Amino acid sequence: VGFDVVQLRRREWQKVVFNSSAGVLCLLAAAVPYWLIVDSGSQPLTITLLAATSIAGVVYSVLNTLLVSVPVSISSNDKYRTVARHIGTYDLPAIPFAILGLGLGWVYLELGAVVVPLLVVPILIARSTFANYLELRAAQEQTIQTLILALEAKDRYTAGHAQRVATFCEYVGTELGFTPSRLERLRYAALMHDIGKLIVPNQLLNKPGRLTESEFARVRRHEGVSVELLRRIDFLSPIAGDTTTEAATAAVGGAGLVEPAIIHVADAFDAMTSTRSYRKALTQDTAFAELRGGAGSQFNPDCVEALIRAIEARGEQYGAGFEVEVHEWGTAPPDAGTGSAGLGDVLPDEQRAPEPIDAVARRQATERASKR
Amino acid sequence: MNRAARIAVLAGGGAAVAIGADLSQPGTKWSALALIGGAIAAGELIELRPPYRAVLPISFAYMVVLARRASVADATLVLVVALLATFLVRTEPTTAEGRLALLVERFAEGLAAVVAFRAVDRAFGTATDRTGVLLALGAAAIAPILVAEVARMVRTRSFSISMQGRSADVVLVTSATLMGVSDTGIDGSGGMGLWGPLVFTIPLLGAWYSYEHLDRIRRTYDQTIRALGAAPELGGFVRAGHAERVASLSLSIGAEIGLSRHELSQLETAALLHHLGQVCLDEPDHGRAPEPGAVASSGAAILRSTPLLAPAGDIIAAETLAHRARQGSRPSVLSGQILKVASAFDELSEGRPDQAALAFEALSCAPAYLYDERVLAALELVLDRSGLLEPALAHADSAASGR
Numbered sequence: 001v002g003f004d005v006v007q008l009r010r011r012e013w014q015k016v017v018f019n020s021s022a023g024v025l026c027l028l029a030a031a032v033p034y035w036l037i038v039d040s041g042s043q044p045l046t047i048t049l050l051a052a053t054s055i056a057g058v059v060y061s062v063l064n065t066l067l068v069s070v071p072v073s074i075s076s077n078d079k080y081r082t083v084a085r086h087i088g089t090y091d092l093p094a095i096p097f098a099i100l101g102l103g104l105g106w107v108y109l110e111l112g113a114v115v116v117p118l119l120v121v122p123i124l125i126a127r128s129t130f131a132n133y134l135e136l137r138a139a140q141e142q143t144i145q146t147l148i149l150a151l152e153a154k155d156r157y158t159a160g161h162a163q164r165v166a167t168f169c170e171y172v173g174t175e176l177g178f179t180p181s182r183l184e185r186l187r188y189a190a191l192m193h194d195i196g197k198l199i200v201p202n203q204l205l206n207k208p209g210r211l212t213e214s215e216f217a218r219v220r221r222h223e224g225v226s227v228e229l230l231r232r233i234d235f236l237s238p239i240a241g242d243t244t245t246e247a248a249t250a251a252v253g254g255a256g257l258v259e260p261a262i263i264h265v266a267d268a269f270d271a272m273t274s275t276r277s278y279r280k281a282l283t284q285d286t287a288f289a290e291l292r293g294g295a296g297s298q299f300n301p302d303c304v305e306a307l308i309r310a311i312e313a314r315g316e317q318y319g320a321g322f323e324v325e326v327h328e329w330g331t332a333p334p335d336a337g338t339g340s341a342g343l344g345d346v347l348p349d350e351q352r353a354p355e356p357i358d359a360v361a362r363r364q365a366t367e368r369a370s371k372r
Numbered sequence: 373m374n375r376a377a378r379i380a381v382l383a384g385g386g387a388a389v390a391i392g393a394d395l396s397q398p399g400t401k402w403s404a405l406a407l408i409g410g411a412i413a414a415g416e417l418i419e420l421r422p423p424y425r426a427v428l429p430i431s432f433a434y435m436v437v438l439a440r441r442a443s444v445a446d447a448t449l450v451l452v453v454a455l456l457a458t459f460l461v462r463t464e465p466t467t468a469e470g471r472l473a474l475l476v477e478r479f480a481e482g483l484a485a486v487v488a489f490r491a492v493d494r495a496f497g498t499a500t501d502r503t504g505v506l507l508a509l510g511a512a513a514i515a516p517i518l519v520a521e522v523a524r525m526v527r528t529r530s531f532s533i534s535m536q537g538r539s540a541d542v543v544l545v546t547s548a549t550l551m552g553v554s555d556t557g558i559d560g561s562g563g564m565g566l567w568g569p570l571v572f573t574i575p576l577l578g579a580w581y582s583y584e585h586l587d588r589i590r591r592t593y594d595q596t597i598r599a600l601g602a603a604p605e606l607g608g609f610v611r612a613g614h615a616e617r618v619a620s621l622s623l624s625i626g627a628e629i630g631l632s633r634h635e636l637s638q639l640e641t642a643a644l645l646h647h648l649g650q651v652c653l654d655e656p657d658h659g660r661a662p663e664p665g666a667v668a669s670s671g672a673a674i675l676r677s678t679p680l681l682a683p684a685g686d687i688i689a690a691e692t693l694a695h696r697a698r699q700g701s702r703p704s705v706l707s708g709q710i711l712k713v714a715s716a717f718d719e720l721s722e723g724r725p726d727q728a729a730l731a732f733e734a735l736s737c738a739p740a741y742l743y744d745e746r747v748l749a750a751l752e753l754v755l756d757r758s759g760l761l762e763p764a765l766a767h768a769d770s771a772a773s774g775r
Binding site: 097099100102103106107110111112114115117118119121122123125126127128129130132133136137139140142143144146147149150195196198199200221225228229230232233234235 | 502506539540542543546547549550553554557558564568571572574575576578579581582583585586588589590591592593595596597598599600602603604606607608609651674675677678679680681
């Protein structure tokens with residue numbers, strides 16, 4: 001009923017009519033097994049009543065889920081089965097309330113209306129507490145979004161980056177069968193994966209041309225700071241990890257958590273398919289090839305395949321020609337830049353820019369690791 | 373063994389004892405009492421966590437059911453066995469002494485429920501009167517909460533009662549009364565047996581679920597703010613620990629001046645984030661700190677775009693705006709002054725306690741328009757109370773006489 005009031009205020013008549021009629025239909029359907037089990041004439045046993053109510057509750061919520069999923073799947077263009085599963089997770093918790101309704105009916109009939117507030121008050125308090133929780137969660141979300149905006153204002157080439165990385169991480173997490181709460185944690189960590197960039201002075205982020213060694217060291221410090229900041233938030237600390245070390249290639253289901261590896265892959269994919277100050281966006285196919293090429297050494301192979309599968313299944317296109325944020329610039333960035341994300345190696349030797357220090361250092365580290 | 377497993381073991385243990393008792397002697401009262409004992413033991417591990425408030429285990433509600441069913445002697449036995457079982461399984465508090473103290477406290481609370489029920493029941497003299505039964509059950513439900521409150525006061529030695537987070541108490545008392553009523557009914561009618569307490573556990577669990585989520589998101593939110601507050605020091609813009617120190621000093625000064633809890637929490641947020649603006653600015657030329665006004669206004673601009681953080685943004689901006697605009701009575705101005713003094717104090721004392729006295733002296737010698745007098749007076753009280761002004765008092769006196 002609470003739902004209907006909201007919709008009435010918004011004057012969404014179709015929805016109101018649908019919800020009320022679906023509700024009545026479900027109620028009728030639920031009443032059938034209830035009356036079949038509980039013969040209305042005799043005095044039933046408590047346990048029979050409980051069983052009948054539970055079954056009625058199940059019938060009600062299953063039917064409601066199936067009915068409501070029809071218009072939702074039509075209007076949102078998602079598969080019927082996905083929608084039904086999603087709505088079902090919200091609808092099934094209604095079953096305890098069916099049993100509670102039985103209890104309420106019982107005490108009301110036997111003991112009078114005095115006891116009804118004893119049941120209604122705790123439910124109302126629980127409900128308002130939950131509303132507080134939802135409000136605070138929205139505020140938390142908003143706070144993070146605000147900070148990401150502040151972060152992206154520092155470096156215009158990264159506009160939308162955090163949001164896209166979070167989306168890619170969700171794709172991979174869904175492919176790997178994560179639970180909703182694990183997906184939520186992954187999404188937060190992905191949104192905040194670059195938060196350490198706050199400490200990098202604006203001039204360095206936007207500096208045209210090469211950075212000096214000390215400047216470069218300063219820019220690189222942000223990765224450590226990002227990890228350090230995430231570690232301070234209890235619910236993110238288990239997955240706050242160095243995304244560039246062995247953890248990145250650990251197999252799914254191994255000892256460590258796979259989240260840092262997912263964020264690493266998503267981050268690299270978005271970096272390759274968007275234009276940065278050092279080169280233009282690559283095509284999606286090039287980016288996929290790069291990811292596959294690095295699978296096992298630089299990237300976790302399972303995450304790479306999961307990401308590619310998810311993007312292909314959705315038929316989405318990223319990269320050159322499909323960029324959401326198109327930049328205007330005075331001097332266009334080169335077609336290919338340096339480093340792994342810059343793909344210096346796709347150029348013939350004579351055009352190749354000298355590798356920056358980090359690429360050299362990282363390659364040496366990888367070589368050393370592979371020799372061991 | 374995780375928490376869910378521990379809860380299952382305790383409740384299952386109660387059920388197993390109940391079945392055993394019923395098999396050896398059909399119809400014995402002990403099988404029902406064992407079930408209630410199992411519920412008490414398991415309920416100890418399910419705690420309502422309202423904000424600003426000590427936790428309330430839902431076992432309090434089952435103690436009420438026990439109080440109605442059992443004689444004092446039986447109830448004592450059930451309580452002891454159930455609480456001992458929980459004591460063996462629980463992992464919190466982390467120390468054995470802590471767990472033992474909790475065991476004793478819970479036993480007292482359970483006994484209080486039983487005694488309160490008996491007392492009110494006897495005063496009314498009827499087990500058949502609806503009002504009498506409900507009052508007795510209500511008394512039994514309130515008694516353990518009162519005992520817990522007294523225990524908290526003794527533990528923390530702060531004898532104040534706050535009305536915050538009381539909604540959890542209401543949930544517990546109403547649910548417990550309902551459980552007690554539905555168990556044996558009134559005057560032979562309306563009893564559902566132990567199905568009643570079982571069914572009416574649902575609202576309690578609903579409340580537990582909500583409080584648990586609220587508590588978790590509050591902690592996450594708080595930690596997010598603290599982590600962001602630490603960003604400037606990780607970047608090397610300010611001295612390590614600056615934000616946390618300024619936040620705690622601001623809180624002490626604010627409490628001394630008498631800000632409300634709400635204002636204090638916004639002041640704390642503002643203090644934690646007052647250097648956030650620095651990270652959005654271009655770096656000035658070598659070795660020069662950016663202009664404080666620019667730091668404050670760019671930080672405030674970020675915070676003001678989020679409704680929940682906007683008041684903190686106002687406080688940060690007020691620090692620089694106050695002496696320009698003179699916006700008199702707005703609360704953010706006072707909080708802004710507190711933040712300004714606390715931040716300046718931490719800069720001057722370099723975060724070292726032994727520099728506190730010198731730093732305070734420097735602040736109080738500053739031109740009168742720079743810092744608010746009330747705030748300085750409160751700072752003096754706070755520092756004096758923690759004994760930080762002692763070593764330099766003689767020095768300060770000589771300076772005063774020389775002036």
